[in-house]
Amino acid sequence: MPSGTADLDALFHALSDATRRAIVERLTHGAASVSTLAEPFAMSLPSVVQHLGVLERAGVVESEKTGRVRTYRLVPDATAPARAWLGRHRLPAEQRLDRLAEHLAGAPDA
Amino acid sequence: MPSGTADLDALFHALSDATRRAIVERLTHGAASVSTLAEPFAMSLPSVVQHLGVLERAGVVESEKTGRVRTYRLVPDATAPARAWLGRHRLPAEQRLDRLAEHLAGAPDA
Numbered sequence: 001m002p003s004g005t006a007d008l009d010a011l012f013h014a015l016s017d018a019t020r021r022a023i024v025e026r027l028t029h030g031a032a033s034v035s036t037l038a039e040p041f042a043m044s045l046p047s048v049v050q051h052l053g054v055l056e057r058a059g060v061v062e063s064e065k066t067g068r069v070r071t072y073r074l075v076p077d078a079t080a081p082a083r084a085w086l087g088r089h090r091l092p093a094e095q096r097l098d099r100l101a102e103h104l105a106g107a108p109d110a
Numbered sequence: 111m112p113s114g115t116a117d118l119d120a121l122f123h124a125l126s127d128a129t130r131r132a133i134v135e136r137l138t139h140g141a142a143s144v145s146t147l148a149e150p151f152a153m154s155l156p157s158v159v160q161h162l163g164v165l166e167r168a169g170v171v172e173s174e175k176t177g178r179v180r181t182y183r184l185v186p187d188a189t190a191p192a193r194a195w196l197g198r199h200r201l202p203a204e205q206r207l208d209r210l211a212e213h214l215a216g217a218p219d220a
Contacts, residue, residue: 005128012126015195018115025199077204079196085125086193089135091184105215 007059011082014058019043020051024060024074031073117169121192124168129153130161134170134184141183 014020023037038048052072055061060078063070090098124130133147148158162182165171170188173180200208 008131009126009128012122015192016119016122016126018119021118021195021199028199028201074201076201079200082125083193083196085131086189086196089131089138090189091138091186094187102215105212 008081008085010058011060011079014055014060015079015082017051017054019048020055023048023051023055023072027061027072027074031071033069033071037072118191118195120168121170121189124165124170125189125192127161127164129158130165133158133161133165133182137171137182137184141181143179143181147182 015024019041022040026032026037026040034045034049034052037052038045041048052061052063056063056072058078059075061072062075063072065071125134129151132150136142136147136150144155144159144162147162148155151158162171162173166173166182168188169185171182172185173182175181
């Protein structure tokens, strides 16, 4: 799972493209081959392969080749470091409101 | 607040650089001038200004000029669309675990 500075660079960069985000969205529904992933996009297969390469190097997806078909799937919790970073780096007032909400949700008899 | 596809592109791109993330981190502690923000970085002032421009165009920071000093601050909830996108696009099992955790935290007398 990416966690260092360069890894976070790669992770946020991988998510900064609408096509790559659409691929991630598709893969939340299950693994898919390159040609299945390419279908919804008005884009050449090599372009889709290039986007998948960016996602794979960032640790967001992984792939497996069976015969001539390469299948891609999401890496579990791959985007957790990005979510963690975003959660930590907010204005203090926003963080306090979050903690208050957590406190109220978790209070045993309030 | 960014919400469209191009806005999410700009937001994730703005966060894909370690220097820009460090600037955001510094600004969570309060507003700061360009020269204050530049101090910790072994980087020319124009480079820091360029990074601030990327953050400002992505809606992450805003600035105000008083006399000759331009002061930058975080835009409240600027990264919320990125957090929302990351929260929605996870594997179904991860989402189910999150909902279970929320349910247990929020259950009135369980």
